[in-house]
Amino acid sequence: MNDFVLVNPNEEKKEVAQVDIAETLTPRQIVEKLDSYIIGQKNAKKAVAVALRNRTRRLMLSEDMKEEVTPKNILMIGPTGVGKTEIARRLAKLCNAPFLKVEATKYTEVGYVGRDVESMVRDLMAVGFNNVKKEMEEQLRENCKDKVEERILDLLLPGSEKKKEGNVLGNIFGFKPEVKQEKSVEDEEKEKIEAASMSSTREKFRAMLREGKLEDREVEITVSTMPKGSMSIMTGGSIDDIESAMQNIQEMMNGARKKQRTVTVAEARKILTEQVLDSMVDADKAADIARERVQQSGIIFIDEIDKIAVHGEGHGPNVSREGVQRDILPIVEGCHVNTKWGVVDTKHILFIAAGAFSMSKPSDLIPELQGRFPLRVELDSLNKDDFKRILTEPKNALIKQYTALLATEGVKLDFTDDAIDHISSMAEEVNSKSENIGARRLHTIMEKVLDEISFEADEHKGETISIDAAYVDQKVEKVAGNEDLSRYIL
Numbered sequence: 001m002n003d004f005v006l007v008n009p010n011e012e013k014k015e016v017a018q019v020d021i022a023e024t025l026t027p028r029q030i031v032e033k034l035d036s037y038i039i040g041q042k043n044a045k046k047a048v049a050v051a052l053r054n055r056t057r058r059l060m061l062s063e064d065m066k067e068e069v070t071p072k073n074i075l076m077i078g079p080t081g082v083g084k085t086e087i088a089r090r091l092a093k094l095c096n097a098p099f100l101k102v103e104a105t106k107y108t109e110v111g112y113v114g115r116d117v118e119s120m121v122r123d124l125m126a127v128g129f130n131n132v133k134k135e136m137e138e139q140l141r142e143n144c145k146d147k148v149e150e151r152i153l154d155l156l157l158p159g160s161e162k163k164k165e166g167n168v169l170g171n172i173f174g175f176k177p178e179v180k181q182e183k184s185v186e187d188e189e190k191e192k193i194e195a196a197s198m199s200s201t202r203e204k205f206r207a208m209l210r211e212g213k214l215e216d217r218e219v220e221i222t223v224s225t226m227p228k229g230s231m232s233i234m235t236g237g238s239i240d241d242i243e244s245a246m247q248n249i250q251e252m253m254n255g256a257r258k259k260q261r262t263v264t265v266a267e268a269r270k271i272l273t274e275q276v277l278d279s280m281v282d283a284d285k286a287a288d289i290a291r292e293r294v295q296q297s298g299i300i301f302i303d304e305i306d307k308i309a310v311h312g313e314g315h316g317p318n319v320s321r322e323g324v325q326r327d328i329l330p331i332v333e334g335c336h337v338n339t340k341w342g343v344v345d346t347k348h349i350l351f352i353a354a355g356a357f358s359m360s361k362p363s364d365l366i367p368e369l370q371g372r373f374p375l376r377v378e379l380d381s382l383n384k385d386d387f388k389r390i391l392t393e394p395k396n397a398l399i400k401q402y403t404a405l406l407a408t409e410g411v412k413l414d415f416t417d418d419a420i421d422h423i424s425s426m427a428e429e430v431n432s433k434s435e436n437i438g439a440r441r442l443h444t445i446m447e448k449v450l451d452e453i454s455f456e457a458d459e460h461k462g463e464t465i466s467i468d469a470a471y472v473d474q475k476v477e478k479v480a481g482n483e484d485l486s487r488y489i490l
Helices: 020-024 027-035 042-059 063-068 084-094 119-140 145-156 168-173 185-210 239-254 265-280 283-297 321-333 367-371 384-392 398-407 417-433 440-455 469-481 483-489
Strands: 004-006 015-017 074-077 099-103 218-225 257-264 299-303 336-339 342-345 350-355 375-378 412-415 464-467
Touching: 027 042, 027 084, 042 074, 042 084, 042 283, 042 350, 042 375, 084 099, 084 299, 084 350, 099 119, 119 265, 119 283, 119 299, 119 336, 119 342, 145 185, 145 218, 145 265, 218 265, 257 265, 283 342, 321 367, 384 398, 384 417, 384 440, 398 412, 398 440, 417 440, 417 469, 440 464, 440 469, 464 469
Parallel strands: 074 350, 074 375, 099 299, 299 350, 412 464
Antiparallel strands: 004 015, 218 257, 336 342
């Protein structure tokens, strides 16, 4: 994954970070990967997989055609807790593309206090830059070990490092260095003996360091801390850009503050490694690669878009929501956004929007924004069979999680089939009688069932506890039997 490849070998060479999902996974394989964590929702998975694969196909086209092919943005419609956000989260882990999840309710129309919609592009660019920087650091990590070792030895043996001769300022501005007085033969011999002794000691410490014998030795290290308390400007428009610019000015004026810390050699190695890697990474090159990656394969997932789908408002707390839609529109259509790493073109960024649309409809979005999300996918509500599969099948299944957690205390949980069946039925029933919160209902019921065991786990060390339908009834019957109470607790 850490290699950098050419997007188009026939054009001028431009290094762009490789997106390995483009090379290795077909849409069917992407769906299979998502199936390992998310039950059902085949249509949504297929739409996301095809959209992701089309990003790669576009990169293989000629330059003229590549510019004309724009991503087909997706609108996911479905109740809460059915997997909309989970699909996006797992998609981010599957691919190496820059990915950002935002909530539409965090943004306000220009002129109101709050975040402007362009900040989502700046945040995506920050994600892309940090990803590329980490990749470059991983490539350089092996090469920096010798430098880190030398710096640790300098801390362990102050004065043992080799001093550079000459006047740096004199070399830069052409001043002649001061002529040093000649040393006597005795002084030179004495210096040679001291240097040889120090070199011998340094090599002994180097051997001990490599053997791990000095890991707990304490040393004093100088770390840089950036000045806190940057100015916060609350106004409409690009708050982040103004704040970032003001912070940069403040840092230039004050400089990074130096601070002495006493740490162990093991901790010093981590700190020095990060310092050396930071100095070795070419930030300009990382920014160029990240910007190209964001523009060609970036993905922004806009959650809760139904909360700004309010039609015909004129006053009250929702006054800016239609304005937020208008502000989002040029971002989705394609525009240029200024960031601290350069100008980002959003034309080929893939946008995936999601919402429950329980209080509003997709048609309540402004027509122009509706047209920018041509792919509509409806996610299904979950039933008893889905809950049973969610409890047992995924890699992060709830029963696997609770079993592993209590195993750390020496307690073995054994869930019977009738217990799983009963928990699933209860989740479906409560969702039908009160608010339908999807799979999140399982978390509530499982916590209620295992509340006592989790609290007394240390007293049951070495035991195997069987969880059957009767046990589930015993723990939940008081709540489940009282419909009014279950609305609040389950």
